[in-house]
Every structure is written in C-alpha cells, then in structure tokens.
Amino acid sequence: MTEDRQSTKSRLLDAAESLFAEKGFENVSIRELAAAAEVNVAAVNYHFQGKENLFHEVILRRFVFQRDRTLAALDDLLAETGGHPGVDQVIGILVRQHMEGALAGPGSTSFLSLMARQMQPGHSHMGGTFFKEMVAPVYGAFSRAIITARPELQQEQVSWIIASVVGQIHHFIMRWQKRQDMESDPESLQIMLRAFPPLDLSLPEYSERVTEHIIRFSTAAIDSMFPEVTP
Amino acid sequence: MTEDRQSTKSRLLDAAESLFAEKGFENVSIRELAAAAEVNVAAVNYHFQGKENLFHEVILRRFVFQRDRTLAALDDLLAETGGHPGVDQVIGILVRQHMEGALAGPGSTSFLSLMARQMQPGHSHMGGTFFKEMVAPVYGAFSRAIITARPELQQEQVSWIIASVVGQIHHFIMRWQKRQDMESDPESLQIMLRAFPPLDLSLPEYSERVTEHIIRFSTAAIDSMFPEVTP
DNA sequence: AAACACATTAAACAGGTGTTTGAATATTGT
C-alpha cells in the first residue's frame, strides 16, 4: 500500500474515537468499527491486540493532544502577562481549553464524552498512566498559575477552587451534549430548552456565554472569599 | 407465595439497581441479575418485558424517591423560615439532598451513578417523562426558592446560578466515586489523594467539607455578583 | 530472484447475549 489514504491503523483510531464517543465502548462492536474504518475485522486485533487496547490508545492520543495544547496556552498567558496573570485570565484558559476540546472541531466532539466514559466506574485505569501523565500535570500547572495570580492563597484553597471551576465546565458541556442527544425527541427538547435558558443558542454563542459566566461566577467567589489585597 | 421475603419483582428491582449502578447497564447480564436476585432468568421478561424496561423502572423508582424527598426538604425550609430563607440555606438543601441521595445509605450509592448513566448519550429518554416529571419540578422549586430569598434576581440569572451549583455537586460526587473505584489500583489512588486534598477523608467528613465549600463558594459568588440590598 | 517480514483477508471458533417456549407449580376467585 502506497498510502493512497491514511494507514489502516490511524483510520481505525479515527473511526474508533468517533464511534466510542458517540455510542460508548460497550455499544460499538468490532465489526462496526471495521466497517466504519473500511478494514478487516482482524485488523483491530492485529494492530491493537484487542478492543480494550484500541480504546486506551484512542483516549491516550486525544488526551495527550489536549494536555499539550492546554499547557502551551497557559505558558502563552504567563509570557504575555510577564508572569503576572489575573485569576480571571487563568480561569479563562482553563474554561476555554476544556470547551474547545470538548465541543469544537471535527472529532473533538468526542473529548469530554471519552473523558466522561473514562471516569465511569468499571473502566480500567490504564495502570495509573492516565492520572499521573494526563490529569496531574495540567492540574499542577493551573494550581501554580493561580497562586502566582494570588500569592496569598494556600494550595489547598486553590484545589477547592479548581474543582469548583472544573465542575461547572463539565456540567455545561454535558448539558450541550444532552441537548444534542435530544434532537431526536422534540418534546423533551422543548422542555429542556425552556428550563435551561442558554441552550437555545448556537454552539459558538453558547460556548461564549458559558465561558463568560463561569469566569464571572468563579472570580466573584474568589474575590469575595479572599478579598484582594491590592495597594 | 406468602411473602417469606420480598416479591420476585422487587427483589429484581433491588438487585438491578445496585448492579446497574456498579457495573453499568451493558455490563450486567440478565443471568447475573437473576442470580443476584435469586430468581429465574425468565422473570425479567415476565415482570418487566425486557432488560431495557427494567432499567427504566429502576431509575424511575429512585428518581421519584429523590424528587419527593428534595421537594419536602425545601418545603420544610420555607416553613421553618416563615417563607424567608437565606440563599445559603436554599443552596444547602440543594447540595445536601444530592450528596445524601448519591453517597449515603445502602443502595443509594447508586443514585448519581444511575443519573450519570442516564445522562450519557445513547440512552433512551423514556419518552420525555424523565425530564418533565423528575428534573423540571425540582429545578422549578429551587428557582422559586432562590428568588424568594433574593427577589431582585432575574429568573435567568437564577438558572445560571443553579447550573453552577449543580455542576460543582456532581463533580465532587464523581470524584468520590472515582476514588472508590480506584481502591483496586493503589498507585493511582495515591496520586489522586495527593492531588485532590479532601478525598483522603472518610465519607461523612468528605461530604460535610464539600457541602460547606460549595455553599461558601456559591453564596460568595452570588453576594459579589449581586450585592445584597439589605436595609 | 529468492527469502523475508509485514499486512490483509475470509472463514471459523468458542462463548455469551436477550428473549421465548411450554410444561409444572402456586395462587386466587367462586
């Protein structure tokens, strides 16, 4: 094969990512995967030694990409602000990176779906790699960035703050995904749109409004809990 | 049958709830269910007309219970405070009801696991019942309660606030469940405990600290975004 | 050119899936 298109392996990875994100690991058969990637069923086992391993490589690829993008964005911010970013700016990066990773672009629709599924009980933990290599570095970088923005904060306080911010992010992303999923059931969709105001917007608008809200809400909380000691 | 114990139907419901919550819908076979409930495999189809329907009845039962408990608690608060609750008290109810429903008691460990799975794409929407009968009423009640606490707030602003609070709640609950799930992998567990401070506590302590934090964080945000106009 | 490792293929494998059947057993109403 000359490479008239992508390699079998990467076609399989791509198809797997979108199918796993859309339907969930258990609801995608190897035959379905093979058909979508236009490869033989045996290719999965030949290239990945099993379905489980294919799943692992899928989330690994996406998470590495997401992690590096996020750390780079944080570095940029620190450079631009001469090492003195505002909390709102740091939180802005945190929110925007997640939102874009989860909702923007083709295939990226999958990031947080995969994340959510990875977090569900029963999934193997990839031998600790996932947490140590993916979550901890990003978490640590944001922790340090917030402390440079507000040196008076204790590390534990920062942990609580990040948790509150990330919780909001995931929730708003989850809402959008559920909204998408409800397109098939117009009745429920109407009720949902009425109950959750910003959901009737387009994706970019929704994303922007949510980002703005989380930043405002969270910085307001921080400012109120730990009043800034500006000269 | 004299009722030497629970009926076949309710034994099946109980076993199904705990197994579905623990392992996920697709990872529980009907034979496994039947064994756990000590009934014949055909009982599932006889009493529930299929596995999917059994799942629906399981979450319906739990959600009705949770909804009624929450609405009652809100009523109690309004009665105790003579119709003038504080925002912190309303949010306190919101947080505590979720935490208890998700983490306390036997079998209740399942509530938010079920919720999370129900929210995942691909699950049928129960014909709109779920959202209209379960989510909307609770959501509306809290919305009204917050407005009585802070009459100057617009309904849309309240929606944003509730979303931020619920997002935090779910996230902290998810963390605890993931912590539980990691008991089997001590290495990852250690890293996680180090990164997420309050996770090394016992469940009641964790629950209390989280509740306290969410209330403080959220009311701080509200107070800062919409300064109280007290006489 | 032959030898070699790598990749792809169709077919088969062993086992598990949700569901249905039809007979046996309880339970209920009269």
Add this chain to the structure above:
DNA sequence: ACAATATTCAAACACCTGTTTAATGTGTTT
C-alpha cells in the same frame, strides 16, 4: 372443591460478541 389465572422453571432459540486461524497478498532486503 374446582376452575381460572398468575407465576416459576429448565431448556432451547437465534443471534451477536471478541478473538484466532491459516492462507494470501504486498513491499523490502539480500
């Protein structure tokens, strides 16, 4: 007590699952 209904049961059904096999094709190396 009898008849009618509701429940339980072991066995079978048809199908789908992830994985493996052994043969064939492909490109590279010697």
